[in-house]
Amino acid sequence: MGLRREARELALQMLYAQDTLQGSLRDTLRGFREGVETGERTREFAEALVQGVMEHREAIDQAIVARSKNWALSRMPRVDLNIMRMAAYELMFKRDIPKKVSINEAIEIAKKYGDKESPAFVNGILDELEACPKDEERSDTE
Template sequence: MGLRREARELALQILYAIDTNPSATLRETLQNFREGQEVATRVRDFAEGLVLGVQEKRKDIDAAIKARSKNWTLARMPRVDLNVMRVAVYELMYRTDIPKKVTINEAIEIVRRYGDKDSPAFVNGILDEIEACAKTEESSEE
């Protein structure tokens, strides 16, 4: 497994922990993961960068997901699916150094591993719509 895949999976675990224990601060959650897991510094740094980015832009990220989720509220979505999408949407919207197709493929592979049998299609559909919207916005800016 590549370093970035490992980091994305770690970011998923951290975001999931944040969702399931909202009384803990972001700092406490990150510290618990630092102490509880031995990972390469590059993996930890990339994962924490994703988590911090998602948390900083969470309102916009969740709005983008919600706008493309027909008949689904964020509260009804499985936590794994939602947090995989949050990481991917953060990358799609704010990380121009990562190819969009790589982001989507990574999200699908991760949700295939941690989600249920319907998760890959659900996540792929929403991320494809967000990516298509981003392409439209980019071409209108040119």
């Protein structure tokens, strides 16, 4: 498994823990630093993803909701939601990562961690997000 895939999977676990435990982000990151053995570059990429998602969570969640017909965030499986948040962050705010890579990685992670419908659900939402006209949601801020 590549460094970035491993980092994305670690970031998913961090985001899920953050959602479930609802403690401080600092405590969540510290818990993973102390409790999960991984390479420094992997951890740095994972933490950057988590921090980016949390910093832009409102905009990311709005983008997901706008593309999810008849699905409130509260009804979405947390694993799927956090996979989409991670990929949406990359799609919307990370110009150095090709959009197709972000989507494909999210689908593969959904296959591993979600249920049998997760890959199609995640793909559908992210394809809609990728198709936003003229990169209107892609930011130059990072």
